[in-house]
Amino acid sequence: MAAAGGGSERRPPPRDGYGVRVFSNAFFRYEGEWRGGKPHGRGKLLFKDGSYYEGEFVDGEITGEGRRYWAWSGNSYSGRFVSGEPQGHGVMEYKAGGRYEGELVQGAREGHGCLVDRDGQVYRGSFHGNRKHGQGHLLSKDGDSYDGDWVQDRRQGHGVLCRADGSTYKGQWHHDVFSGLGSLAHCSGAVYHGLWVNGHPAAPATRIVILGPEVMEVAQGCPFTLTVQLQQDNGEVAQSESGRLLSVSAGVRYVQLPAFSEISFFKVDSELHPETPVETPLGFQCISYPLSCSRSRGPGPRAATEAAGGDALPTQGDPEPAPDLGASHGQQDTLAGPPARRDSPCEGAHGRARRVDSGCAEFPDLFLGPPPPGYRPFLFLESRREKVGLSPGRTAPTVEQTPGGRRPDGTATAALPAQAYPGEYVIMVHDRTTPPFLGRTLPTAFKHLRVVGKGAPP
Template sequence: MAAAGEMRKSSRFYVGEVKKNLRDGYGFYVYPNSFFRYEGEWKLGKKNGNGKLVMKDGSYYEGEFKDGEINGNGLRYWASTGNTYSGQFCFGELHGHGVMQYGKGGQYEGEFSYGLRDGHGCLFDKEGNAYQGSFHKNKKHGEGQIAYSNGDVYEGDWILDQRQGHGVLRSADSSIYEGQWRNDLFNGHGTMIHSSGIIYEGQWINGQPACAATKIVIEGGDVLEVFQDSFFNVEVQLQDDEGQLIANENGRLLKISAGVRFVENSVRSSSSALLRLIEDMEEKPMLTPFGFECVNYPLMEVSSESEVTYSAMPNNEQSEVTMMDSSISKSEVESQIELEATEGSEANLLNRNGLSHPPGAEDEWLTNPTNQRVEAGRATFRNLMLAPPLKSHLLPDPLSVLEQNKLSKRQPGKTHLDKTEKITALQEKNGDTRSYLGHQLGIDSKKDTAEGRPPRTGDYVIIIQEVTNPPFLGCTLAPAFALLRVIPSKTKSNRTSKKESNIVKSK
């Protein structure tokens, strides 16, 4: 009986095996404070071997014990958070390699040091981000790579949970940044290759380029001059607010277009058919910085197998010709400008319907101007020309309409406008198969162009717009404008003759 009593002891706190009056073997023990209870192996009165320690709140540890302490491999569950850890322990602390499953979502697998993530590990957080790399005191620290839930991937240096040092960010939209970081932002020298094709290399401050382009500037000033029969180039720069060239940026995409002064009264006086045409095009006039609105006028790019020659008059040159030249009266210029306001929309029809070549140049082909990529802060649109006007007898002239309206008061029913509308109605009756706009006016874009005629003289507008997509860092630059002054071709001849005469005299 005595021997049996030594093998098993039952008391208020312990039920299990004993040796030499000490808990030894397998037994169940409830601590005096009743918060803990242990069931498992004992040796010389201490927990030793495999066992399970349960707490009153439902938390528990199950695994290896040594000399009364939690040491070795085991499973730990926290009832208050729902976290579960499986791995190595040292004196009750998470220490060594293990896997922590967080109750609110997420998981960490890697090294621990006395209860904290420390060393190399993989963290999957509840937001869906996945980090693999070094940790120190529970924070990302050292080298590591993270794949964000939005598709971005960063690889580089970390300091206390922030990207700092050198790193590479590959964004979900295919943009790439490589360079210096501080406080989790681009700071220092770095290069970004944006998904739109823009490349910026230079200094960054708090996530933004230190030398950023803020405006588009057309070289040559606000007024450019060109002869009627000349091709011309337009050069642009990207500048900052202080007017400095942004030479460390490449790839921004620019589009060029032309406009002509919008004169609403002239348009409304032209004809009801013409007014309906412009309204159907749903083209809204664009406000310019020159105090007037403009509507689109076709601009074309000339390409040829042979080199295309062009001549333009720089704005900074002291011109011998002005728009008030004796060969052009002021009234003629104003009339042409008003007419261009109406013809701009119809001429756009020609461009859309495929005007194939410029007047008198069968080997040169016209296309819409090609969008240009900025290189070192500059871009050049080459070999441009304005579209020729339509044949005047096919279009109602706004000024002529005004005169005819005056005559109609004296001779009702015999206006030029009535004749034009009858011609249009006859063409429609004959089943002319043209585009909607051409059909409305009875115009064939390929047959009815004014071949051999240059664009009318007067003031046009050149517009440079940024069409980079997607916008670089969410910002699109404002359009740039310049007046394009078209000068009569005969003035060019007169000017050449004057220069030749001066050369002869000098000899």
């Protein structure tokens, strides 16, 4: 009997019917049905090491439905057998954990089946040579899922990976990593569509760049627009990236440098603003300053005329602008003017936050507002004395010299203007993508912004 091995018998087997056969080496023992002197029908074959087979026999061979247990591994199989080997549909239980249900050929996984491994991952699909091969779907224990091509237990070809955090990759794979053309839609809302090499994007963004001159100039009280690019290391626009969330903020130069005539200098109330000055790559520090968005999509007729350096006529419903403090119109002892425009903080998708589109973003109608509470400006610097006609011995008034809204002579002063003072400011663009896209937050970009008085010479 091929299924039972060789060796002389202790007793002759029965020709037909039910009987027991014990071999002389005592390694095999068969108990079950016989026909023509061979195991045939239902029976159980026991091995000395504790292994066994129980099920159907045909002419002395293990063939048909049955259950096999291997004592040396602790694995067991229930299903179809052919000539002593698991073949056809069956279920394999693994002592180390996991199970397989599906097609087998000569004891190996072959064809379609479902494998649950010891870690709880579930694969449903094609097998070849005991490995995942062909089309298949894998669900990992952390909730990630992959649906696509496999080659020798590796993801290779085209496939879709859906991560538990909501991120999705669609494209080519090689040796279990992104490789070739593919698109990653990140849970943050960012997207990279392009070439991948060994699991990494071939043309990722590495920096944020604010376009324009090294020092931008804007007329006092006028809105301005920022154009931003994501760039690669080689300076090319990272057109493969979209959806990164960028925000813009402003700062004002923190240190007074008398050599510059247009520097705004503020004494800051440390109790109201306990912030630490921000280091910039521009050679000076800055402290935060309010940034607003003009509610109109662009400057009105007055703003456009003023930006061009001309004189605007008052229009109905448009309040008079604040006079330019310290300009060459003569001495100015008051802080002038009611608010000249209505603006709102730039927050949300239509304000300071912008999604990148093919490596580019734009922040329109930005506006520097008045100093916040706790920022006390010194309006006249030493370099402006000649502009306003002050003699070296005369001291120009400051905000601190006019507390309570009155001059030293007792006359009332006007409200602070609803706009920034001429001076040196900083615009910053930040990568707010959360969680970080491709595992990296891009460094903040800085742009030097100079606010000049209305009508000031270029």
